[in-house]
Amino acid sequence: METDKKHLGIRRRTLVFAAGGMGAAAGTQAQLAQLAQGPQGPHVVKIIVGFPAAQATDVVARLLADKLPAVTGGNYIVDNRPGRGGSLAMGALARSPADGSVMMLAHMSAVATNPHMYKSVPYDPLKDFEAVGLLADLPFVLVCHPSMPFNTIEQLVRYAKENPGKLTNASSGNGTVSHLAMEDFKARAGIDILHVPYKGSGPGLADVVAGQVSLALETAAAVQPFIQSGRLKALGTGTTKRLSTMPNVVPIAEQGFEGFSAVTWLMLLYPAGTDKHLVSNTFAAMNKALQTPEVDARMRQIGVIPRFSASTAEAAAFIGSEYAHWGEVVRRSGVRLD
Known part of the structure; x- marks a missing residue:
């Protein structure tokens, strides 16, 4: 009984999105708005960014924060925490409560390259996070x-x-x-x-x-x-x-260098332990908010290519493959940082 009460309390405090595709019905929209309300009104969700304001990752995060409220009814703010290629922000996310109040628009370097280069980072990219999905390529x-x-x-x-x-x-x-x-x-x-x-x-x-x-x-x-x-x-x-x-x-x-690639990606993450239904609903809400002609045009205008995962499971598997790939690139480069 005590566990049930605790779980119920968490559910009341947690921002929950109803799953909705591009063709969501009016009833689903109403449910999204209702579930986004907490006891004191709309929830405020923090989106951590590991880079300064006005850089590409920040611009995309602010676009997400601007478009999600129309889908979920919640409020979103961007929290810039630059330093060590996004690793400081990733560490902050790993330490955040897994209740839906904090997420991160993570840059590829923080997930897939920094753990191989620095002697230590304050997180494990394969264990400390729940992958929601990709948003874009840079x-x-x-x-x-x-x-x-x-x-x-x-x-x-x-x-x-x-x-x-x-x-x-x-x-x-x-x-x-x-x-x-x-x-x-x-x-x-x-x-x-x-x-x-x-x-x-x-x-x-x-x-x-x-x-x-x-x-x-x-x-x-x-x-x-x-x-x-x-x-x-x-x-x-x-x-x-x-x-x-x-x-x-x-x-x-x-131009003579087949296979060469210089593209980085952005992915939305939650702390490990976040409710699986919340992760899935966030995936649906994110895709609905961003997969519009208006947003597509805006991203491309600033030099960003929209890119979306097929599922949260695919996003998680992608992290594993990228971690392995960039680990090999770092090894070949010989770069090691304190």
Whole structure:
């Protein structure tokens, strides 16, 4: 009896979403709104983000926080906790109550690369979280200062081989995707380019724009304004297909580097132990809120590609496969951080 009372209390405090597809009936909508109410009114759910405001992950999180209330009737706020490539935020989520009041829009690096690079992180990515589902991919683009004497990947590789050690590449920090993917590219090409790490994509791109650094492999969302203004030159994308916002930029994989990929993903997570029905209902609500032409257009406009999991089980399996894949990339790179 005591257990039943405790369970009932948790259910009353927990934000519960009713499952609803794109064709949800009016009755289901009413149920969603009702279940999102707590004893004192609508619940406030915190969405943790491991990066500063205005970066791509934050923009997507705020879009999610803006669209979910229409589906669930709840309230959502974004909590930015930058540091160590999202690892500090992941640690905070792992320590959060598993009652639906806290979730995280997690970046791939915090889940799949950081645990392999740092001597220790305050969480186990395979045990400490409940996967809800993917929301988006963040494609990367290799850019350079317009004065650089190359316009294609082939020309870049030839120049780098003829001028070993002359070129430099900025990254948004040691161990980030912009660092690891660039190291992978340099190893494939057999070229020597000096890595220059920064604290975030902004400072690094600023130095590339100023001509102090030669290259940068950064998200399309970050480089797009510079490309459009002519302050940076795009050499290739890290995607398998051309981006709709950059149709004239050829993927690096099509320029002699088949299999090369520089794309990171965003996934919604809960702390481990969160009620399975809540996870499933959140999955349905998230998909309903974001799979609209309006949201699709907005994401693509800022250089983000919408991507959704088929189920929560698929999302969980995806974490395992990505953890293994990026562990091998990190091992090959030799990057280890304190």
